[in-house]
Amino acid sequence: MRLDSKIPDGQLAEKWYKHKFNVKLVNPANKRKYDIIVVGTGLAGASAAASLAELGYNVKAFCFQDSPRRAHSIAAQGGINAAKNYQNDGDSVFRLFYDTIKGGDFRAREGNVYRLAEVSTSIIDQCVAQGVPFAREYGGLLSNRSFGGSQVSRTFYARGQTGQQLLLGAYSALSRQISAGKVQMFTRSEMLDVVIVDGKARGIVTRNMVSGKIESHSAHAVLLCTGGYGNVFFLSTNAMGSNVTAAWRAHKKGAFFANPCFTQIHPTCIPVSGDHQSKLTLMSESLRNDGRVWVPKAKGDTRKPQDIPEAERDYFLERKYPAFGNLVPRDIASRNAKQVCDEGRGVGTSGLAVYLDFADAIKRDSKKVVEAKYGNLFDMYQQITGENPYEMPMRIYPAVHYTMGGLWVDYNLMTTVPGLYALGEANFSDHGANRLGASALMQGLADGYFVIPYTVGDYLANMPATKIGTDHAEFKKAEENVKGQIKKLLSINGTKTVDHFHKEMGKIMWDYCGMSRDEKGLTFAKKRMQEIRAEFWQNVKITGTNEELNITLEKAMRVADFLELGELMIDDALNREESCGGHFREEYQTPEGEADRNDDKFAYVAAWEYTGDNKPENLHKEELVFENVKLSKRSYK
Template sequence: MKLDSKIPDGPLAEKWYKHKFNLKLVNPANKRKYDIIVVGTGLAGASAAASLAELGYNVKAFCFQDSPRRAHSIAAQGGINAAKNYQNDGDSVFRLFYDTIKGGDFRAREANVYRLAEVSVNIIDQCVAQGVPFAREYGGLLSNRSFGGSQVSRTFYAAGQTGQQLLLGAYSALSRQVATGKVQMFTRTEMLDVVIIDGKARGIVTRNLVTGKIESHAAHAVLLCTGGYGNVFYLSTNAMGSNVTAAWRAHKKGAFFGNPCFTQIHPTCIPVSGDHQSKLTLMSESLRNDGRVWVPKDSNDKRKAQDIPEEDRDYFLERKYPSFGNLVPRDIASRSAKEVCDQGRGVGASGLAVYLDFADAIKRDGRKKIEERYGNLFDMYQQITGENPYETPMRIYPAVHYTMGGLWVDYNLMTTVPGLYALGEANFSDHGANRLGASALMQGLADGYFVIPYTIGDYLAGMPPTKISTDHPEFKKAEEDVKNQINKILSINGNKTVDQFHKEMGKIMWDYCGMARNAEGLKFAKKRMQEIREEFWSNVKVTGTNEELNITLEKALRVADFLELGELMIDDAAHREESCGGHFREEYQTPEGEAERNDEKFAYVAAWEYKGANQPEVLHKEELLFENVKLTKRSYK
């Protein structure tokens, strides 16, 4: 199969504008004849469902939480990027485009990234109109802060809870459509399969998480807005329910998976404190605006942070990257923190932490100003660690946070399965090998509010509005497959818990396919993952039944998918013999220890095709063309 990205012809700045004009339209009176399924109700899903219903389509929206308000989008703290140039500091749509391409280490499509930068300005207007309480300057203008990978201030924020406030805006729009009857909302419902009829996505099979009932839902198109797969590592900053199941089941039905090994490690997370943990906590990247990152110069220096004088401190990011300092991109900051800890200069009981120090900022701006900017984040840190960050530096260490990989989509956000779309973090399209901070919220809302409402019409306009019955044999077959898997997993009655398998798998993934990778380690990891998967299907213990609320069963089904995904991530990392962004192969680095790309061989999107159980997946390549930026060595020095 030849991948067709459907990128429009013409100058970069005109592609989206002209493409919108050339897309087919659906008559307003006909829109009410079409049904659309939206799986996931975070920023991408809620904005898409609300926008499509507003246009007149009939929408069914699904989430496994008890309310769309509990989607993981609420956990995004720091802000959302937009090329408004309110600071008059040299920002522009093209600069945001360039910063994103460069930040992703030149492994993203130019056309998609430029469109993202272009519609970013509309997102802010939309959210302000919804009442999102963005921070404002004294005169009433919207305020901006800086984020990693940029030398301008373009990040709009609502204290340290930007994601929550943006989601409330999207949720209000969604709720309005629920009230009008244009959106049917299904909470506590998880998608377990996508139904393909005549080569097109025509519905999904779900499980009611309270009663266990297996049901089918038919539609003319299906949108997956189900987030990323960071929990394959077990410990991550993701909500514990975040999973890959919807995307993975779609992958097994024909949707190619793009760049699965491109995962993001966030540099400012509260360090692991013990084996008891099942989740890690993010400290917003916005803190690096005022916090300075350092470790002792001497690995034997065990004094308290306050007792170590300036001359004995190594502000290593400021030393290595003077142009960007503490605001280098996340992949670079994370690897630098790992490097000093590997040298034995890490702090805290584990030695796997560095300091994030606000003493200079408090001295410069006063404690009250720092409280205004980061008060809720400081409170959260103190509640978790018992330490007061106003008086002693925070301790931080990198952790899994986001996944740039996801289902392959074309310019219209359609996967390789006609009628099946992927939005937000569920797709691969906009961030290359490393996402810049404050760009996840931007992409989710761009896809939901400003892209899919245009592009889905082009597909539906060529499709008769004839409805399909869930009595169709393909729905019955999909239901039966889901029931068989559930019965199989319940019948094993082994000796190891689901969490034991998940934790064991996560450690393998973190140790060998995490911040640093090499050929030998990946080969070992592949073998171990196969062994863990084999043992899982013979020795996992899942108590209870399907006909009830059964959280252990939910976890087991998700971990089964993670085990398969993990192997594909390892294969992808092994085949990509270069270092780029968050994919750092130790064999491919510069003398200074920076990532060394191989543009001649690997300037492409790796799109993997599922070929059946226990069969190797087939690699397809979408070559990346750079006509508006020059492929250069990424430098933040």
């Protein structure tokens, strides 16, 4: 099968404009004859469900949380990029496009990224119209700040709670459509399979997480807006419930999985405090606007930070990257933090942390100004660590945060399964090998508000509105599969808990497929993952039954899928014999220790095809064509 990205022909700036004219339309009276399933209600899912319902389609929306308002988009802190150029500092759609392509280390599609930059401005208009309370200046106009990987101020924000405010905006639009009867909402429902009839996605199978009932839902198109898979590492900044199950099961039904090894390690997280740790907390990247990152110059310096004189501190980001300083992109900041810690210069009891110091900012701007910008983040830090960041520097360390990889989609956001779409973090398309800060919110909302409403119509216009009943043989088959898996899990009755396996797997993934990778480690990790998976299916302990609210069973199903995904991530990391963005292979680095990209051999998207249980997946390559940017070595010096 040849992968067709369906990027429209023509000039970069005209592609989306022309495509919108060329797509087929469904007339307003016919839209009500089509049903669309949206799985997940984060920024991508809620905005898509609301926008499609406004157009007249019948939407069924699903989330595993108790309310659509709790999707993990809510936890995004820093902001959302848009090429508004309100600051008159030289921003433009092309500059946002260029920064994003470069930030992604030239492993994303030009056409998609340009479209993202283009619709970014509409997102801000839309959110303001919904009543999203962005930060403002005294004149009443919107305020901006700068973010990693860019030299303009284009980030719109709502204190340190931008994701919350944007999600509540999308949730309010969704709520309005629920009350209008155009969206039917299913909460505490977990999608466990995609149903394919005659080669097209025609529905899903879900488990009601309160009653355990396995249910089928039929539709004309299925949208997966189910987020990323960072929890494959057990410890990450993701919510406890974030999982890959919907995407992975779609993968097993024929949707290719692209660039699974591209994971983002965020540089500013609160370090691990002990074995009981259940998740890691992010401190927004915006803190790097005013905080200075440093470690002692000497190894094993155990003095308190305030006792270390200026001359004996190494502000390593400012030293190595004078142009961008503390605002280098995430992958670079993370890798440098790891390097200084590996050299034995890390701080804190574990030695796995660097300082993020606000003393200079407080001296320069006053405590009050710093508090107004970052107050809630400082409070959160103090709550978790018991230390006051106004008085002593924060300790931070990188942690898994975002996954650039995901289901392969074409320009229309359709996966390799006709009628099955992937939006937001669940797809792979816009961030390449590294995502710039404040771009995830932008992409989720771009996909949901401004892309899918056009592209899904093009698909539906070509198919009859005839409905398929959930008594169809394919639905029954999928239901039986799901029930079979649940029955099997409940029958094992072993001696180790689900969390035990999840932690064991997560450590392997972090140690060998995390911030840096090499062939030897990856090969070892692959073997270990297979062993852990085999043991899981023989020795996991799950109490209770399916026919009740069963938190252990829910977790077990998700971990079973993570175990399979982890192995594919390792395969992908082994295949990509270069370093780019968040994927750093020890064997491929420049003499200065920077990522050594290989454009001759690896300027492609690696899209993996599932071929059956315990069989190696097939690799398909989508060549990346760059016509508008020059492939250059990414330098932030």
